[in-house]
Amino acid sequence: MSKEKSFHMTPEEFRRYGRAVVDWIADYYERIESFPVLSRVKPGEIRAALPAEPPLQGEAFETILGDIDRVILPGITHWQSPNFFAFFPANASGPAILGELLSAGLGVQGMLWATSPACTELETHVLDWLVDMLGLPPKFKSSGTGGGVIQDSASSASLCALLAARERATHFQSNRQGCDGRLVAYASTQTHSSIEKAVKIAGLGSQNLRLLPVDDHFALRPDALARQIRQDREAGLIPCFVCATIGTTSSNAIDPLPEIGPICQEEGVWLHVDAAMAGTAALCPEYRHLHAGMEWADSYCFNPHKWMFTNFDCDCFYVADRAALIQTLSVLPEYLRNQATESGAVIDYRDWHIPLGRRFRALKLWFVIRYYGVEGLRHHIRRHIELAQEFARWVAASDRFVLVVPPPLNLVCFRHVRGDEFNERLLERLNASGRLYLTHTRLNDHYTLRLCVGQTHTEAHHVQQAWQQIQKTAAELEQEL
Amino acid sequence: MSKEKSFHMTPEEFRRYGRAVVDWIADYYERIESFPVLSRVKPGEIRAALPAEPPLQGEAFETILGDIDRVILPGITHWQSPNFFAFFPANASGPAILGELLSAGLGVQGMLWATSPACTELETHVLDWLVDMLGLPPKFKSSGTGGGVIQDSASSASLCALLAARERATHFQSNRQGCDGRLVAYASTQTHSSIEKAVKIAGLGSQNLRLLPVDDHFALRPDALARQIRQDREAGLIPCFVCATIGTTSSNAIDPLPEIGPICQEEGVWLHVDAAMAGTAALCPEYRHLHAGMEWADSYCFNPHKWMFTNFDCDCFYVADRAALIQTLSVLPEYLRNQATESGAVIDYRDWHIPLGRRFRALKLWFVIRYYGVEGLRHHIRRHIELAQEFARWVAASDRFVLVVPPPLNLVCFRHVRGDEFNERLLERLNASGRLYLTHTRLNDHYTLRLCVGQTHTEAHHVQQAWQQIQKTAAELEQEL
Numbered sequence: 015m016s017k018e019k020s021f022h023m024t025p026e027e028f029r030r031y032g033r034a035v036v037d038w039i040a041d042y043y044e045r046i047e048s049f050p051v052l053s054r055v056k057p058g059e060i061r062a063a064l065p066a067e068p069p070l071q072g073e074a075f076e077t078i079l080g081d082i083d084r085v086i087l088p089g090i091t092h093w094q095s096p097n098f099f100a101f102f103p104a105n106a107s108g109p110a111i112l113g114e115l116l117s118a119g120l121g122v123q124g125m126l127w128a129t130s131p132a133c134t135e136l137e138t139h140v141l142d143w144l145v146d147m148l149g150l151p152p153k154f155k156s157s158g159t160g161g162g163v164i165q166d167s168a169s170s171a172s173l174c175a176l177l178a179a180r181e182r183a184t185h186f187q188s189n190r191q192g193c194d195g196r197l198v199a200y201a202s203t204q205t206h207s208s209i210e211k212a213v214k215i216a217g218l219g220s221q222n223l224r225l226l227p228v229d230d231h232f233a234l235r236p237d238a239l240a241r242q243i244r245q246d247r248e249a250g251l252i253p254c255f256v257c258a259t260i261g262t263t264s265s266n267a268i269d270p271l272p273e274i275g276p277i278c279q280e281e282g283v284w285l286h287v288d289a290a291m292a293g294t295a296a297l298c299p300e301y302r303h304l305h306a307g308m309e310w311a312d313s314y315c316f317n318p319h320k321w322m323f324t325n326f327d328c329d330c331f332y333v334a335d336r337a338a339l340i341q342t343l344s345v346l347p348e349y350l351r352n353q354a355t356e357s358g359a360v361i362d363y364r365d366w367h368i369p370l371g372r373r374f375r376a377l378k379l380w381f382v383i384r385y386y387g388v389e390g391l392r393h394h395i396r397r398h399i400e401l402a403q404e405f406a407r408w409v410a411a412s413d414r415f416v417l418v419v420p421p422p423l424n425l426v427c428f429r430h431v432r433g434d435e436f437n438e439r440l441l442e443r444l445n446a447s448g449r450l451y452l453t454h455t456r457l458n459d460h461y462t463l464r465l466c467v468g469q470t471h472t473e474a475h476h477v478q479q480a481w482q483q484i485q486k487t488a489a490e491l492e493q494e495l
Numbered sequence: 496m497s498k499e500k501s502f503h504m505t506p507e508e509f510r511r512y513g514r515a516v517v518d519w520i521a522d523y524y525e526r527i528e529s530f531p532v533l534s535r536v537k538p539g540e541i542r543a544a545l546p547a548e549p550p551l552q553g554e555a556f557e558t559i560l561g562d563i564d565r566v567i568l569p570g571i572t573h574w575q576s577p578n579f580f581a582f583f584p585a586n587a588s589g590p591a592i593l594g595e596l597l598s599a600g601l602g603v604q605g606m607l608w609a610t611s612p613a614c615t616e617l618e619t620h621v622l623d624w625l626v627d628m629l630g631l632p633p634k635f636k637s638s639g640t641g642g643g644v645i646q647d648s649a650s651s652a653s654l655c656a657l658l659a660a661r662e663r664a665t666h667f668q669s670n671r672q673g674c675d676g677r678l679v680a681y682a683s684t685q686t687h688s689s690i691e692k693a694v695k696i697a698g699l700g701s702q703n704l705r706l707l708p709v710d711d712h713f714a715l716r717p718d719a720l721a722r723q724i725r726q727d728r729e730a731g732l733i734p735c736f737v738c739a740t741i742g743t744t745s746s747n748a749i750d751p752l753p754e755i756g757p758i759c760q761e762e763g764v765w766l767h768v769d770a771a772m773a774g775t776a777a778l779c780p781e782y783r784h785l786h787a788g789m790e791w792a793d794s795y796c797f798n799p800h801k802w803m804f805t806n807f808d809c810d811c812f813y814v815a816d817r818a819a820l821i822q823t824l825s826v827l828p829e830y831l832r833n834q835a836t837e838s839g840a841v842i843d844y845r846d847w848h849i850p851l852g853r854r855f856r857a858l859k860l861w862f863v864i865r866y867y868g869v870e871g872l873r874h875h876i877r878r879h880i881e882l883a884q885e886f887a888r889w890v891a892a893s894d895r896f897v898l899v900v901p902p903p904l905n906l907v908c909f910r911h912v913r914g915d916e917f918n919e920r921l922l923e924r925l926n927a928s929g930r931l932y933l934t935h936t937r938l939n940d941h942y943t944l945r946l947c948v949g950q951t952h953t954e955a956h957h958v959q960q961a962w963q964q965i966q967k968t969a970a971e972l973e974q975e976l
């Protein structure tokens with residue numbers, strides 16, 4: 015360390031301030047239920063509390079940390095609150111947070127095997143573990159023709175799957191010549207919006223995405239898929255990609271892989287399975303049936319950053335044929351050449367996703383799996399599903415609320431009997447209470463409330479309180495309207 | 496907290512283990528120079544130290560942390576070592592690491608303004624600060640028609656720029672109809688490989704990427720660009736995107752924006768400027784000339800995670816016309832609708848990049864800018880450039896080494912006089928010594944060594960030692976060969 019003012023934080027300062035941040039986080043979790051779950055600030059309010067100009071001189075760390083309470087906390091929507099039931103969860107946990115900290119401290123780049131072999135090998139290893147943990151087909155393991163990689167999100171994973179599908183269908187000519195408007199992708203009306211985004215990004219065009227009808231449980235209808243593929247082929251188009259979902263965002267619908275799979279196989283169409291939230295349930299043998307038919311899939315993803323206590327970002331993406339993915343995304347400029355790569359004996363993950371750089375995300379996943387153990391993870395998944403099922407029974411037994419569809423897992427879709435406007439008002443008032451946070455969707459063209467039990471610290475009493483709050487607020491609104 | 500075994504880490508345990516990890520990191524930085532910079536493990540060695548099966552029961556945190564030393568450290572290539580001179584740096588710092596920790600602790604999703612207003616507003620605010628800090632045109636500020644967003648990497652930022660360019664050139668029809676093989680993109684032979692990757696991903700096809708010749712300083716030749724655009728138009732093609740680089744990866748070449756800009760303007764072609772590493776130099780008024788001509792740019796990116804002490808991932812991406820970017824990437828399913836979005840008064844960053852989910856990356860950037868202050872950041876940038884320039888003078892004065900091109904900033908390209916094979920052997924031996932890590936490139940078809948000074952803790956004596964080691968090793972090799 016140079017004698018002159020270095021501006022850097024010394025290791026001793028890092029110890030001191032590091033402890034302060036660790037304590038801040040522990041305190042935060044101890045008082046998290048005292049905050050309104052959904053932030054109440056108005057647009058522009060946070061910025062108004064920030065100075066217009068950056069500081070010319072450095073500030074004390076204590077001042078900066080103090081501003082977290084003063085400036086930042088009012089603008090936080092508390093995803094880690096046990097009263098967070100919105101969207102899908104993005105749950106975190108102690109071991110995950112500490113894994114992320116360690117990853118930031120090591121600060122390695124895992125773009126090539128050589129740039130930190132542990133970053134690549136731990137990732138490959140833990141993703142192989144997860145194949146067994148979730149009962150996925152062995153073809154997704156690195157010991158076979160496939161393998162797994164951590165992506166930032168299911169959106170990016172689905173895009174990579176679509177790109178590999180596009181290249182396989184065009185014998186890797188789209189990469190060279192560009193798209194020609196003839197490639198077609200398939201999903202259901204319930205499929206996540208990231209597929210539409212991917213289809214646009216990849217140059218297929220949204221008019222070449224077929225959003226197919228669903229059955230009464232909002233699952234993709236295989237007959238509609240088969241018919242549409244046939245029609246498209248007859249029209250001279252090239253069907254290349256099907257996205258099936260295990261646990262759709264709106265209602266957790268399970269697309270029937272055992273029927274979709276053979277159609278894709280026969281038609282030579284890439285089958286991608288998006289199990290972003292629900293995949294985690296397959297940790298428990300009794301929910302492994304969710305993955306029935308997975309032997310037909312060319313690629314698969316699920317997000318430990320949703321329901322497996324591993325903080326964002328951590329999407330696990332698997333392919334059955336890694337060569338197709340790598341050939342799709344590989345570039346090798348001189349400045350990245352190295353002996354290990356040229357030996358062919360290693361994985362270079364930069365060819366498995368969009369960005370080149372990548373951080374050591376496997377650490378937090380490894381920490382979570384080891385700290386909880388498979389049994390610990392199963393315990394919480396079972397508990398969450400049980401709590402959601404109980405909530406669904408309360409809804410079904412109520413004369414004011416309707417269960418829109420039987421909940422397959424931990425997401426309950428329900429509505430008040432008094433129609434869309436009432437439900438919309440109800441949601442607003444519930445979220446304004448600060449006591450819980452729910453979001454909505456539309457199912458069968460009705461405004462529908464969603465309650466997803468998946469936050470790390472959600473316990474029975476949180477779900478009970480939520481149901482009481484919902485009933486009470488609905489009763490108040492019924493009086494008023 | 497429930498009475499039954501919860502498997503979770505309690506806040507008290509989090510305090511204890513959190514301190515242990517903080518101390519581990521502080522210790523790591525104190526002993527980082529004792530490790531070989533480039534990991535010495537063989538392919539498969541890390542995996543061989545890991546159990547084949549995941550643990551069924553949870554393990555003690557102490558055991559897990561102990562395995563970092565035992566299993567992980569041998570497989571780390573030490574990007575945070577002051578003797579790391581390879582690639583471009585991916586430097587971290589105390590305040591950045593603690594910002595990342597806090598972000599993981601808060602665990603919020605910033606996909607929509609409403610899902611954590613502070614996550615969005617702090618990001619917009621700090622990215623506006625950086626426009627002033629780097630002397631960028633005000634059009635990139637959120638107060639005008641543009642704005643900035645944090646992306647994971649320059650690869651992803653360039654892809655987004657290309658997509659917006661593609662849509663602007665086709666009046667947003669490519670998104671709908673798909674690409675048709677007529678869109679053309681332009682870069683130089685020295686442009687980063689991510690542009691080729693982006694051109695493939697976006698469905699343009701690599702044969703529609705023109706890699707244009709460069710001048711003696713490896714900078715894009717504007718005359719070649721103008722000529723090629725004209726030819727392509729005459730051939731019925733649609734020029735849509737030019738990527739100019741401020742600081743190419745191989746040699747830090749600066750493409751001449753003041754000449755490229757007017758060509759793009761006249762031709763109505765989107766100009767993206769990639770300043771991934773070198774952009775940071777513009778923090779210092781004396782290097783702000785690097786950004787001359789930026790008023791012509793439609794988009795710009797630089798990576799605080801390279802040279803501005805903010806750990807990966809943190810790429811700052813700016814557009815002059817945010818409407819074009821948003822219209823390109825926007826999707827709005829029912830389950831993401833909310834009042835704030837529909838008011839039009841807020842930014843929803845999910846429409847500014849590929850993934851939907853996003854973490855609170857602005858925190859670490861804010862911590863770094865505040866902790867160092869603008870003057871603290873400038874101090875280190877100046878120091879790094881000074882050290883690289885000094886190294887270049889040593890090379891130039893040596894009779895055994897040749898300076899391949901005058902270094903514009905902190906990257907020195909040089910080679911030993913004895914030819915490619917000798918230089919390749921020299922690099923291997925230097926890296927095998929463990930004392931430093933350099934990488935190579937090819938310039939004018941010669942194998943060329945690169946030494947980049949940008950690691951947070953690199954001081955004068957590290958650069959001096961590197962030069963001594965290079966001279967000594969070269970002398971040994973000269974004896975042997």
